[in-house]
Amino acid sequence: MDAVIAKTTPLIEIKSPLLQRKSVRVLLKLDFKRDLYIQGNKWHKLKLNLKEAKRQNKRLLLTFGGAFSNHIAAIAEAAKRENFNAIGMIRGEELANQLDRWSPTLKKASANGMQFNFLSRERYRERNQADFLDKLQLQYPDAYLIPEGGTNQLAVQGFETLMLEINRQAPEWTHLYTAVGTGGTLAGLTAYSHVGLEKTTARPKQVIGVAVLKQADYLKKSIEHWVSATEAPSTHRAQWQLLNEFHHGGYAKTSSELIEFMTRFETEFEVPLDPVYTSKAFYAFYQQLEQDLIPKGSTVILYHSGGLQGRSDPLLN
Ligand SMILES: *Cc1c(COP(=O)(O)O)cnc(C)c1O
Helix, strand or coil: CCCCCCCCCCEEEECCHHHHHHCCEEEEEEHHHHCCCCCHHHHHHHHHHHHHHHHCCCCEEEEEECCCCHHHHHHHHHHHHHCCEEEEEEECHHHCCCHHHCCHHHHHHHHCCCEEEEECHHHHCCCCCHHHHHHHHHHCCCEEEECHHHCCHHHHHCHHHHHHHHHHHCCCCCEEEEEECCCHHHHHHHHCCCCCCCCCCCCCCEEEEEECCCCHHHHHHHHHHHHHHCCCCHHHCCEEEEECCCCCCCCCCCCHHHHHHHHHHHHHHCCCCCCCCHHHHHHHHHHHHHCCCCCCCCEEEEEECCCCCCCCCHHHC
């Protein structure tokens, strides 16, 4: 599958009077260009898990998600390409008998051969509980289980190659903004923030996660755990922080400010965003820039993690 997935993705500088006035350089890491269906961060989280599934001779990928999940789309596509069977445990039992209410994401995943089990919201809440997962494993002995959003320790380790790539493209970066759902991406970017860089010459760096859901502070514990459990050059890792005031009402909720921002950004820079993840992360950066929280002379990377699979859009080509 490596042959299909882009080896590297572009890092482009964007320019505007505002950025010039603030003396801040901004680079967009266009990781959505990794692959049309397995975009950005989902590929990094998936690649070592696919290897591990093969190593264990598993033939079935089983995972969890909502009806619009980019992760479900990525697993279904990867399973098709790599000849795995796939089962999606989908939140929302009402969808079981209402095919006309399936999202484009579910339709495409189904066309790729993914089978669905639709769970009530109560059942879905058990998705990370050990006894529930044990039962599932007994029921599907051939399954390699992948958590919601694709985040586990191997997923976090998948970001090493991405950070090597970024640190080759722009070793001088000082701030890196990413959207946060489960926090796996933030943990991975932080754990490998300095790979390939000389300790003595590297500028201090911070990775800034922007939570796209409400009350995301509970994620901090797992992020801390994933970062410290990752073997990486920990002595000079970047600092990380989680911003929790830019969710615009919660997961998949938007505000008129957000949509306005997204439209303006897309028009100005001809880069498509999505309302769930990247636009919230980039909006947060611009807010912090306006509030002079980014020092002059900084080089900021905005990580475009993907999220465009549910969209058909001329900007994508
Ligand atoms: C899933 C997703 C995220 C969130 O990643 P986590 O590792 O779960 O925090 C961010 N951006 C996009 C486009 C995504 O699809």
